[in-house]
Amino acid sequence: MDMKKYKSTVKRILSCIGRYKWGVGASLACAFVTVLLTLYVPILTGRAIDCIVGAGAVDFAGMWTILKQIGIIIAITAAAQWLMSHINNLVTYRVVKDIRTQAFNKLEILPLKYIDSHSHGDIINRIITDIDQFSDGLLMGFTQLFTGVLTILGTLVFMFSMNPSITVVVVLVTPVSLFVASFIARRTFRMFKMQSQTRGELTSLVEEMLGNQKVVQAFAHEADAQEKFEDINENLRVWSLKATFFSSITNPATRFVNSLVYASVGIAGAFAAVKGLLSVGQLASFLSYANQYTKPFNEISGVVTELQNALASAARVFELIDEEPQVPEEPDAAVLSNAKGEISLEHVYFSYNPEVALIEDMNLNVRPGQRVAIVGPTGCGKSTVINLLMRFYDVNSGSIRVDGTDVRHMTRQSLRTSYGMVLQETWLKSGTIRENIAYGKPDANEEEIILAAKESHAHSFIRRMPEGYDTVISEDGGNLSQGQKQLLCIARVMLCLPPMLILDEATSSIDTRTEIKIQKAFGKMMEGRTSFIVAHRLSTIKEADVILVMRDGHIIEQGTHESLLSQNGFYAQLYNSQFAV
Template sequence: MAVIKHRSTIKRVLGCISRYQWAVTASLICAFVTVLLTLYVPILIGRAIDCVAGKGNVDFAGMAAILKQMAIVISLTAAAQWLMSHINNWMTYQVVKDIRTQAFHKLEILPLKYVDSHSHGDIISRIIADIDQFSDGLLMGFTQLFTGVLTILGTLLFMFYINPVIAAVVVVITPVSLFAASFIAKKTYHLFQMQSKTRGELTSLIDEMLGNQKVVQAFGHEKEAQEKFETINEELRIWGLKATFFSSITNPATRFVNSFVYACVGIAGAFAAINGLLTVGQLTSFLNYANQYTKPFNEISGVVTELQNALASAARVFELIDEEPQIPDDPDALVLSEANGEVHLEHVDFSYNPQVSLIENMNLLVKPGQRVAIVGPTGCGKSTVINLLMRFYDVDSGSIQVDGTDIRHITRESLRSNYGMVLQETWLKSGTIRENIAYGKPEASEEEVILAAKEAHAHSFIERMPNGYDTVISEDGGNLSQGQKQLLCIARVMLCLPPMLILDEATSSIDTRTEIKIQKAFSKMMEGRTSFIVAHRLSTIKEADVILVMKDGHIIEQGTHENLLLQNGFYAQLYNSQFAV
């Protein structure tokens, strides 16, 4: 199974390289020229030696001509080698760029359930660290593999040209070196694969701890976190040590065989020279070729080690790229330009886990402009309804319709652009405050951004920032309070003002005084807009047109605030519990 996967990965890599055929061809030509000229140098050296081989028989004119040829050949070799390296570098980073682009594009279209069910650190590790590992191996492969193989073939041809018998001795011993390298390479692939996997786990843990360091310290979890880190780090050390140990055996093993080849050539060549079958210069050339013939085996053994690591990393990246994307929009899907705001849930069933039911047979008709509040205990399905409305998840059965059209027949982009969403979990990107407010409307003017901030009651604290709206905030707004971050997220929605709104605990991190002001702003913003409000503080939803009371995935009560209190049911219990002494 591992061998099949290994082969499929190689095919995928070759497929990625094939789009740059002209670069591969140019690199091969440069490699051919480099090897040819490099192998021509020993012939010139042998001829030069033969010019001075006899006592009192030195051919200075011939020697000078040969030295000029050597200078030209060496210069051309250096130029061809530089050009080959430049082409290989360009081609490697183009291939890596393409693969990383594919991986990030797949991340953009993966269903949300994949992101929710996989460690974020591991995904990051695949796109960053694994592709970097692949890049290093691929670059070494391009640089040394081409020249190595051509050098081996070229030296064999030259050796057969000089003396077929001694060349045959070399060929007979060669398979031993190949067998040693192949045997060790097969062993190392699995080890490098486990090394990459463990590296992903470590990245995931560090990402998790870094993003939640305050919680870790608040609960005194540093020791447990350190122990977990040390456990995974120790696993990474073991896998890395084993992979490096086995891969490092390759080079000494091939060097031993290659030294043996060189010794055999030296002995056979010496006897041939004594018997007059070779000149001293030809013997020197032959020994040079024997050395050049064995050298690529050492280099290729190192390349094979790096390629094993690269292929193991590439396999993890391709696993991500091969994940099933979210169901694409229908070819004739409707582009929803400006929704009226009628939302109809009909016999909706949904669960994250097929074995655990959540929402069953939900039916709801929301008229344009209605304010719908959704309340209920934790885990009853409130946020799940929001996920379904935005089509972050698709229903298992039944349908959700907007303006009479099933949302599965509406493009995701146009559907989501008709919703303005403020979640309890705030998200801000690295950049200026202005860029964060204008995230959904980049073309907004300065006046529009400031007006939205004022309506969200964020303008005053923004003005107190060092550079006002041009103040750069860190990733996820780390240098702002939770309440300030939430105000910026509210301002972001107020700037766009889409026809439908989703407010999921939108004021959970805001002080009571500011919340009253925000609620007034929301009331103004929700006029004429279909709005879904998820709230735990029931005092904030008294003005809703209809309140849905959910429990265990079902709507158990429905009505206005006053009507639900008169029913003295579950909602009344929830409401009264918040004001119980």
């Protein structure tokens, strides 16, 4: 990270903290009280020592008064320290909550092209691990940085009031400690940055392997996966070791400098005491101040190391937050309600990669209630058309209109809730089967949920589950079969019954007997609703009102099943190839 970005990250963090000025102010006040009282104790200790004049000449009354004062001060200091720690915790975790919320909210509005082009494990690592690393560094900074800086300034003031000459000796040695801390800080930031980045790569790999372990084992890919893991793990070891090495030399280096300061004060103070410029008690106070003066340098150097890690992690989180969001909705965007289902594509051009053309000059008019089937070889653009209809991606040029309104001029939510979509790739959330079916209609009653399950032919297997509709399934369906998961997704759409439907290989994982029943249920569901059906098995789309045959991003044929067969063109070749003996 260059210095410009480094400063930008610091400013962003200070801006986030600035929302809680009350907490920062209260923490500073507590830190000031703590430091002031802590630094006053050595003065009282010195006075107590001076009460011992010699053998048999001890002012016990005066000493007892001083000891009581010390006890009261220690109690007040402890209370102030506890309150400061409590306030620091409040501020730190509220700041962390705000940043994590910003990151997740940005994730919700990022265009799908970002999600599709970035490792999911790395994104998760930024939102979870990197923010945790940032919170640790921020909490340590709050706890030790305030008191450390105030202690250094306070001890200088107290020492200067007692003996300016010895204080000058302390100040002259101080730059050595600052140089050591600065030298180490410059080198640790890059190490922690690479450590955090490599940790994200490792998280991504583990998440990928965990989610696809069956495929890994089926193709005997364990050794390759292990080798890749070991490579990344070795890189993580190297960067972690370098980061730890540079950060670990901070404490010994600053302790050495601190010992120089303490020795300098001790020698200078001894000469001053011999000449009568200091009493023995004042010398003891001075040595105590020298120790308290140097101690914060140890703490601050440790804080600097943690802050380097925190800044590196925060920079990665801010990179996510600063990503370009999806095109914002217009302030006066229309809300699509009671959609009729009239859809038109006019001169649509779209490609995921500007250098690779996909859909070019696509034109299509769909009447309300019409069933449109989309067929073609793999990679011809079938699913891309679905992405454009749902506005997961925006067209590069041209327009898509629903009921006469360009989809870019209406709210995404109203557009998407007007569609019911069942994909080949099923998605279920952790929760009960009831909650999964009612995902699109949370206020649905029991009768509606059961009816939707019956119509999707999921009711029978749900009844056999341990807790029926209250059975809790884990992320992505747990131990349910792929077909059962698809039936639940179909039930979810049947419960909502929106005015437009998208069925993208919706029965690909269902047995033939159940598929026939599902097709009948779909037929009933599609009555009066504009429907788009993507299918590889052409036998499932014979009843479509119009079949679009796509190849290389173009609609090359269009018509009913019978008319397309009679043309003896590309569709006929596809259809006959599926039933060739």
